[in-house]
Amino acid sequence: DNKQTNEIKEKATLTISAAISLTDALEEMKPIFEKEHDVELTFNLGGSGKLAQQIQQGAPVDVFISANQDWMDILEHEKLIQSDTRKDITGNKIAFISSKKTNLSIDSLEEIDQLDSVKQIAVGNPETVPAGKYTEQFLTSLNKWDELQDKLILAKDVRQVLTYVETGNADVGFVYESDAKTSNQVNILFTADTTLHDPIVYPAAVMSDTEHEDLAKDFLRFLESDQAQDILKSYGFNK
């Protein structure tokens, strides 16, 4: 009896493990959704791989938003997510950036051959960083990847790429467009043609063992709403 009243009083808490690049957008959505649903949102942010591993080890998560399909596939294969709830909620582009301080003049894909003149190129490790994987595909389709091997600095995440470019230690780098927009010290020289790499999508799904299934599904629905999509766009995400 006593227990019940307690449960009613306590607001439900929805734990959302989300790719770290979505941090700012999610923070902006948080109060809106919380108000509509009388729920508290808790974000657990990190690299998609780390988040997936936490889920594999039984971390109490309700919703997972990954920055790539691979980890979502693994979780789906292990039946840790509800397959029917899986949706691609947004997307991103690969941006080619340089420091504002340099006067590099690669303004378009056609001038990419000038990359030969730069010394160091920062890119996410393609084996672990989705943005790196897409960059690899992009450069491979231009037949540049192998040629540039010796100049590549592999970073553990997109943020590290940004840091290298911001501090001038790498001349140029490849990051998500959304990441590039968080920094006011880099220029986006151009964005990669989306046809030259796999589509960059952010799949989301409700966990199999969630205790708040309805709320979780509401949250996924909310992510697809115009309001949420506008917020995502303002941070550089595009479906």
Next chain:
Amino acid sequence: MDEMNLSPLWLSFKTAIIATIIVFIVAVFLARVLSRRSFPGKSVIEAIFLLPLVLPPTVVGFGLLILFGKNGPIGKVLIEWFNIQIVFSWYAVIIAAIVVSFPLMYQSASAAFQGYDAHLEYAAYTMGASKWRVFWTISFPLAWPGLLAGLVLTFARALGEFGATLMLAGYIPGITDTIPLAIYFAVESGNMKMATFWVIIIVVLGFSAILWLNWWSKRHMMDHSNNKKA
């Protein structure tokens, strides 16, 4: 920086202190028990204690996640018997801090207990003092300089712990967001002002704690050595 949430400060402070106390007690006890003993395999045990230092914190975190996760051998028991969920909770933050700082305290304490003249303990025994009393009144104060060094290292390491915490405790604002995690996420989201703010806070916090510890030690534990040169 508009809406400054100070919870990481309090959380980090609380965590570092509690972890330091627990590590201190356990490591000093183990070091004392093992320091004057020699048996085959002792070196191996001591090397195992150093594991969390050799492995990158993320890997330590991964190991802890496997142990304390819902399906892990320890995590399972804790949930079934006590309904305590470790992952993503404050317990996880504490556990991570304890595990990574333990080797520092153990090594320091172990050296400290070898450093003084065992004869003095015998002298205390002849005066009828119990083992417990001899430990507290003779061994402990004589080993103190080394123990203090270990304490300082332990506190600093617990305060700065990041990799294992992130893995085991996740980054959950208000619950597991210690200062190092706050710095990391501020950097990740490009908020350099926020990052700098937290770096300053953690440095000030670490410094004050360490300076206080040194001051306290000089006052209460080492007054005899101050007099030495008088």
Next chain:
Amino acid sequence: MDEMNLSPLWLSFKTAIIATIIVFIVAVFLARVLSRRSFPGKSVIEAIFLLPLVLPPTVVGFGLLILFGKNGPIGKVLIEWFNIQIVFSWYAVIIAAIVVSFPLMYQSASAAFQGYDAHLEYAAYTMGASKWRVFWTISFPLAWPGLLAGLVLTFARALGEFGATLMLAGYIPGITDTIPLAIYFAVESGNMKMATFWVIIIVVLGFSAILWLNWWSKRHMMDHSNNKKA
């Protein structure tokens, strides 16, 4: 696991050893100079030495990047004068390992030099020994148990260093891919076999080094204390 590249093993080994040697020399020297002196601000200096321990390694790495980067105050000079590029090179790996493990050695050494009877040094001086000789033949061996503890901590920490290395050195296969970096990327990419392989390698490497160090110390530095109980 098909095409196993063993370069991280050699790189980590080399880095840990060189970093340990450098840290040992510098920290022991500084600790000795400061341990028997007291001046205002000494505590503050010692607290600064602890900074790399309090700050998360990534932040330390960020700081090093600012210092040693192409446009950093030190990095610039090195490039212009000596044409040495630190960032993304093996130097970066070494520097990161040195910086993060320094506090461990300093604290241990500092405690060790306070731990023995200074009278014995005077006795050596009356026999005409120079400062240098007294240091090597008296102070150093008497402080050895604490120095050994510091050495073990330093080596383990240098071997396990990850965050600052990754930031300053990047991940460049064959040049800066130490074992901890290899483990990290294996874990991140879900290649658990590879991760386990490297974890085993680093544990074996760390253990062998530490066991060897303990064995060597027992043989060459502590033979007198073995005899104590005879």
Next chain:
Amino acid sequence: MLDINIYKKLSHFDLHVQLKAQQERIVLFGPSGSGKTTVLNCIAGILHPDEGHIRLKEQTFFDSNDKRKKPTPIQKRKIGYLFQDYALFPHMTVEQNIAYGMKDPAIVKELLDVVGIKHLLKTYPSNISGGEKQRVALVRALATKPNALLLDEPFSALDDQTRCECQDELLRIHNMWRIPMIIVTHHLGEARKLGQRILKINDGTLIQE
């Protein structure tokens, strides 16, 4: 009352000491390195004989024939011991050193006056002279009001006058307490003055006088 029979291999000779003492003062007298300190250490429980037994009053501290019995730990033997090298606690003041095992504050008060270290109570052992240390160690050993007393060259660092006062005080205390005392000394006059029985030891073997 005190009954010991010690056999112990040392590096250069074997120690073989057998003695029984009532409530008397026994002086152990012998050249340097003859095994005197080793005997005291065995009685106190810091070392153990290879063979033999050690008994005080009804208690058996050590008995090599009784395999089940472990040696009584030092702290249960109630034996006062003035160490040859004093073994003062460096982190405690003279006062704290003396108070550490103190059972009889009255005795201590008297002693402090007689042996002349009252003015040093608040000082640390590293800041007092050799003879002062020795006197502190003496008071500390007596303060525990032990069942037996072992004194290893208790007055070797004292000048004749101080030594004489300390000896007299020791005799007075013995008259009061009536406990077995074993006193090690090199000083023949001292041996004659303090010993009700003098045992000579040489290379580990007793030569009754």
Next chain:
Amino acid sequence: MLDINIYKKLSHFDLHVQLKAQQERIVLFGPSGSGKTTVLNCIAGILHPDEGHIRLKEQTFFDSNDKRKKPTPIQKRKIGYLFQDYALFPHMTVEQNIAYGMKDPAIVKELLDVVGIKHLLKTYPSNISGGEKQRVALVRALATKPNALLLDEPFSALDDQTRCECQDELLRIHNMWRIPMIIVTHHLGEARKLGQRILKINDGTLIQE
């Protein structure tokens, strides 16, 4: 040859010692705590007087009137010192202890025989008796062939026979080297035997005999 004038405030009295010594043996004789060890420490350079001077041969070790001059460091004074608490190096064998500052191996060889510690050469100081330690410290101090010798109660832990042999040896060495020696002792017989001059000290002040 040795010319000292020391003024130093101690906690319970002031030390004021003035003495000149040619190549002679001076005994410093006085009650426990009277400042004997402090005098030796000042000469050796371990402590410094508040005022006064210390000179040996042509060298000035300390002079409070000469503000520019820093006290000569211990290791440049060439003064042999047997510490009251021996100060043997615990991590070195007896042999290594003696070899540490050895200048005169011939003397050492003779000494080892006479004082009877030859069989202990490979042993560590923690494993030898009190009197044995004292003799090691004596040999160690003499081995350096110093310009002056300070002995702080050099024979206090020795039995009469060993003591006598050691005293004779010391006299023989003094005859050979002809250096100033300052010997602290409490033993009147020893003072008479060793001292060409006996200086009594009490509460820090000399009383010429």
